[in-house]
Amino acid sequence: MQAQPLFNRALLTNDDGIDAPGMAALVAAVTPLAREIWVVAPEHDQSGVSRAVSLHAPLRASLRGERRVAVSGTPSDCVVLGLRAVLRDNPPDIVFSGINRGANLAEEVGYSGTVAAALTARMLGVPAYAVSQAWRDRFNVRWHTAISGLAGVVERFGSAPATVLNINFPDVEPVELAGIAVTRQAITGTIDVDVESRTDMRGFDYHWMAFRRQPASAVDEASDVAALRRHQISVTPLGFSLTDMAALQALA
Incomplete structure (x- = not known):
């Protein structure tokens, strides 16, 4: 006999955009878990916007199908609109943000729109999971690993986790997964932001910003980075x- 869904209603969002393959993967992963699924997600890619909200411009929402809404804003905007407008009268039991194309680990968590959406849901009183799938080849992401594994994670940690749970799946096949590790955020010091400056065809300068990542030579074995290395x-x-407890004690 098929198990009953854990949730009556789930709200799904992301930062890669409503048409991103990760959203389709998240719908597939959550379908066995919820009786009703709503998608409220950005019209376009909003990666790296963290917890930004649109305070100085109106938000536009367009229906993209049954229970599927595209928003002209950030992931946090989508959660606020979803909870306070779209589902005001029928609030969800849970919010899932993802599935992000790429892991959200270590220092990068602070930039992540995926994680920010989950934090915004929690701030508004709704339990939330942030879900990401690591990759080595961005054009061959193992979405099926996260799809097949999400239910087991949610069943283990419950339908109303006490805090936002940031879930990262390693870039391996489902049969290669080595279990679940409860981890802390790594502090690796391996991320930098670079700027590449160019000149356009009309003689005006423009600039591209990009993260530059270097693999950490040594990490805390209890960290998120170490867990993914162990599959x-x-x-x-x-x-x-965001309090730095070590610095707080030293300053005191």
Whole structure:
């Protein structure tokens, strides 16, 4: 006999855009978990916008199918609109953000629109999961690994986790997964932001920003980065405090 869904209603969003393959993967992963699924996601790619919200411009929403809404804003905008407008009278039990194309680990968590959407949901009182799939080849992402593994993670940690859970699936086949690890966010010091400046055909300068990543030579074995290296699913509880506790004690 098929198990009953964990959720009555789930709200799905992302930062890669409503038409991104990761959204289709998230719908597939959550379908066995919820009786009703709503998608409220950005019209276009909003990667790297963190917790930005649109305070100085109106938001436009367009229906893209049954229970599927595209928003002219950020991932956090989508969650606010979803909870306070689209589903105001029928609030969801849970919010899932993802499935992001690429892991959200270590320092990059602070930039992630995927994680930010989940944090915004939690701020508004709704439990949330952020879900990401690591890759080595961006054109051959193993979406099926996250699709097949998400239900097991949610069933283990419950329908109402006490905090936002940031889930990262390693870039391996489902049969190669080595279990689940509850981890902490790594502090690797391996990320930098570079600027490439160019001149357009009309003589005006323009600039591209890009992250430059270097693999860490040594990481905390209890961290998210280390878990993925061991082919484990990393589950990291995230909160809102940015206090540097070591610095706080030193300053005190």
